[in-house]
Amino acid sequence: MTNPFSLVNKKILVTGASSGIGRSCAIELSKAGAQVVVTGRNENRLKEVAQIANANKSIVVDLCSEDGVSSLVKQLENIDGIVHAAGIIKPFPVSFVGAKHINEVQSINFNAPVELTSLLLRKRKINNNGSIVFISSISSSFPYKGGAIYTAFKAALETYSKVVALEYGEKGIRSNCIKAALVNTKVLDETINSLPPEILEEHKKRYLLGFGEPDDVANACIYFLSNASRWVTGTNLVLDGGLTAGA
Numbered sequence: 001m002t003n004p005f006s007l008v009n010k011k012i013l014v015t016g017a018s019s020g021i022g023r024s025c026a027i028e029l030s031k032a033g034a035q036v037v038v039t040g041r042n043e044n045r046l047k048e049v050a051q052i053a054n055a056n057k058s059i060v061v062d063l064c065s066e067d068g069v070s071s072l073v074k075q076l077e078n079i080d081g082i083v084h085a086a087g088i089i090k091p092f093p094v095s096f097v098g099a100k101h102i103n104e105v106q107s108i109n110f111n112a113p114v115e116l117t118s119l120l121l122r123k124r125k126i127n128n129n130g131s132i133v134f135i136s137s138i139s140s141s142f143p144y145k146g147g148a149i150y151t152a153f154k155a156a157l158e159t160y161s162k163v164v165a166l167e168y169g170e171k172g173i174r175s176n177c178i179k180a181a182l183v184n185t186k187v188l189d190e191t192i193n194s195l196p197p198e199i200l201e202e203h204k205k206r207y208l209l210g211f212g213e214p215d216d217v218a219n220a221c222i223y224f225l226s227n228a229s230r231w232v233t234g235t236n237l238v239l240d241g242g243l244t245a246g247a
């Protein structure tokens with residue numbers, strides 16, 4: 001019997017593959033049989049991941065540069081799926097928010113995945129029955145102080161994903177989001193450094209299963225990219241170690 005979670009014969013693009021969640025996705029998807037195409041900005045870290053994941057292609061690009069998205073799409077052959085893991089957090093108090101901060105957070109967390117998805121679809125570079133996965137955040141439903149712009153654009157991304165699902169369902173192309181809480185990447189280190197230890201300890205206690213690891217997110221991506229989730233589209237999956245289970 002074929003394994004429904006297998007990614008054999010699937011070519012998957014992973015953005016943000018040079019670090020954290022994207023890195024783990026590239027490696028774990030390849031273990032599940034996928035041919036991965038990896039992209040990120042840092043050439044050395046991307047090269048290392050490409051080697052471990054035996055990547056089909058490795059493309060260094062800044063997705064916020066003027067022709068970053070179009071140059072990436074030009075270098076791609078048809079794919080069966082994509083994980084949009086590139087992103088930044090950048091907390092900022094509401095009273096300090098201005099155009100510069102909005103543009104910086106919006107351009108990689110919203111514009112890049114949206115422009116990339118729309119261009120790939122317009123160029124018919126996502127095969128029928130393909131799967132698109134956006135890495136969103138639990139904070140779009142449960143915002144935190146300092147996260148006004150980040151959480152707003154993650155919420156916008158979730159809405160965009162649902163419309164992709166609506167418009168491409170007839171081609172079998174699926175679109176879903178993963179709403180992650182704190183995962184052990186550079187982002188967690190930055191959070192630890194920005195909070196007083198007692199507040200961090202209090203917050204940690206609310207995670208029934210502790211903070212997440214990048215592989216926890218990668219495993220959910222395997223599900224979304226594989227035929228195991230063939231009947232699932234337009235959804236948001238909460239991965240939060242029980243943080244929002246109840247009071």
Ligand SMILES: NC(=O)c1ccc[n+]([C@@H]2O[C@H](COP(=O)([O-])OP(=O)(O)OC[C@H]3O[C@@H](n4cnc5c(N)ncnc54)[C@H](OP(=O)(O)O)[C@@H]3O)[C@@H](O)[C@H]2O)c1
Pocket residue numbers: 015016017018019020021022039040041042043045061062063064065084085086087088089108135136137138179180181182183184185186187188
């Ligand atoms: N970690 C968490 O707790 C958490 C929770 C919820 C959601 N998320 C989401 O998960 C995603 C990945 O986060 P992470 O924790 O894995 O962070 P990370 O380790 O900092 O990785 C971020 C990735 O995004 C890439 N990137 C950033 N700006 C880019 C740009 N302009 N062009 C191309 N690539 C760019 C980085 O590339 P370079 O390193 O090469 O510059 C890196 O590969 C983000 O969307 C984040 O919002 C994370």
